[in-house]
Amino acid sequence: MDSIITYLLLYNQYLVKTIYKLVLFISKNIPLNQWAFDDSNSPEYQKFKVDNLPKIIRFEKVDYQFLLAYYKHKYNKVVKPVHRRNGKSIPSETICPKCGAPHHYIYDNNGNRGQFQCKVCGQNFNESNYVTKPIVLVCPHCGHTLTQKKNRKHFRIHKCTNPKCSYYLAGLKRLHSDIKSSEKYKYKLHYIYREFTFDFFKMNLHTLSKRAINFSFKKFNPHIMGLCLTYHVNLKLSTRQTAHALAEIHSIKISHTMVANYALTAATVIKPFVDTFDYKPSNILSADETYIRVKGIRHYVWIVMDACKKSILGYQVSDTRAVGPCILAMRMAFDKFQSFPGKMLKFIADGYSAYPLAKQQFELEENKIFDLTQVIGLTNDDAVSKEYRWIKQVVERLNRTFKSSYRVTCGYGSEDGALYGVSLWVAYYNFLRPHPYNYWRPLNEIDQLKQADNMPAKWQILISLGQQTILHMQENRLS
Structure with missing residues (x-):
């Protein structure tokens, strides 16, 4: 009896190892998550996918003296003023808009063409001490700063152009080997973020129509208006059919234009x-x-x-x-x-x-x-x-x-x-x-x-x- 139990335990262990190997083989060679969505995992459908939100680095003011003391405490080094070898100088009134560093710590960032860079905090700004990028969008996959590529009616398209981005490299692997390099632009390979310039969360959802008329009935009454809505909405008749039904059934002569005006005014009042x-x-x-x-x-x-x-x-x-x-x-x-x-x-x-x-x-x-x-x-x-x-x-x-x-x-x-x-x-x-x-x-x-x-x-x-x-x-x- 003991030998049979021992044999069954050994056999169960053998089955568990076999199942483990099979599951490992399936997970490596047969991607189960693609069985249901073969089309959605195709690179041709990649452009219909929405990427994750980027990392947003917002502009926040700091004190340059605190940063200098922090660098000295952590790295045991002193941030020295900029040593200008070309003989050119920065205007004395120029200060960093982020940390307030004086002109001694400011680089002429683009060859005397109006852009400066702070040596203390690394912030870029122009001659008017205006920050060029108050909000920096960063790719969540590689940490590279996104580049604005296109302007649309309600949003801007920002793109990660880093050729070593993990998102881009993974997209390249999904492409078929027969696809030519000149045709890769047809597929969405880079990380993309849409920055909306129109605030849809401040729009009023309960505006009233300016075309609505009032309910001062000169020829008809509220009951006739209720009949118009009943035929037009409940019974799915057009405005002309509604006017015809009122004339033939109730002997009420009304134009289809008046039926449409009643419907628009009623909708304007009922909608809120x-x-x-x-x-x-x-x-x-x-x-x-x-x-x-x-x-x-x-x-x-x-x-x-x-x-x-x-x-x-x-x-x-x-x-x-x-x-x-x-x-x-x-x-x-x-x-x-x-x-x-x-x-x-x-x-x-x-x-x-x-x-x-x-x-x-x-x-x-x-x-x-x-x-x-x-x-x-x-x-x-x-x-x-x-x-x-x-x-x-x-x-x-x-x-x-x-x-x-x-x-x-x-x-x-x-x-x-x-x-x-x-x-x-x-x-x-x-x-x-x-x-x-x-x-x-x-x-x-x-x-x-x-x-x-x-x-x-x-x-x-x-x-x-x-x-x-x-x-x-x-x-x-x-x-």
Whole structure:
């Protein structure tokens, strides 16, 4: 009996060693992390990836006498004044703007062409004692100072040009040997950082449209306006079809232009209430973007929704697919939290690079750190897709619901009309539309809306709640 147990123990040890060798062989020769994302690890897709934030060295004033004493204490050496061999001198009024060192410690850095360098602290500055680089961006991989390469509309592109950077060398290894050296520029090999020059975190998210008219009804009444919104938004009729339905069913002769004016004004008044309502969101958000037409030109709608409670928390309409509108939509969603959940928040999106860029800006500007997961592809070929695919499908289904109401309009006539058309639909989706998820009741039930017997009355109540919200916002601004 003892010999059998001893044999089994030895055999188990042999199996453990064999499994260890197999795992070691697989990890060296078969990169498991690429099975799910073969395309994303290809050098051709490298340009769609977002690099980590650089190291930021900010300009801070110090005392040169303290630095001189520190150098003497640590290195047992005295920093001597600059010995000028060419006979040229520095103006006596020149001092270092960072440490205050006098002209005795200042180098003529570029041959009497206006730039100086402090020998004590190493700061570069010009003749007006102005610091040339108040903020220095440093590559996180090699410590080399980034070089500004391009200027775009809302950001600057900084690049690490160090040929010995580990990031650059790793990118070269991923390239196929058949790629010619003259074609390497097509692939993103160097570390790149985008410095945004436009502050998207100071933009007002609750501006009112200047095209809205007032509610002084001369020919019609609030009930007719509620009928217009019911046919136009709830039943997905165009403005001309809405005017035709009112004439044929209710014998109300109204122009399609007046229907459009009612919709724009109602959207302007209701939007502040929808955007500032306390949705009590969960910690799982899902985001996606879809396209619309404005005067025949492609525009984009960004939507951020609560994946558990299904409410739309943030939305934006833009003419580009840049990161700016993405940040604004995410700001609208994050403002719905009474206290930001931080790392407990799971933000699910597709593989588009605007989302990690926006995440970087939230970490940099507002110190909001959250978990971003990007679901790539259409099939569940990896563990990430299997776990989070259902969240991505929730917002994809929402896009199809929105498109079913959008197609009848054949596109919007202006960007302002597109934004307020979407905001009107969001108000209907969050507060009026019956959802099977909530047992065919609205997602967010309000006591005032429960008292209304019909849909036109509910629209009038929403407008009244929007007016109260606007008055409250104006009182807070005055106080």
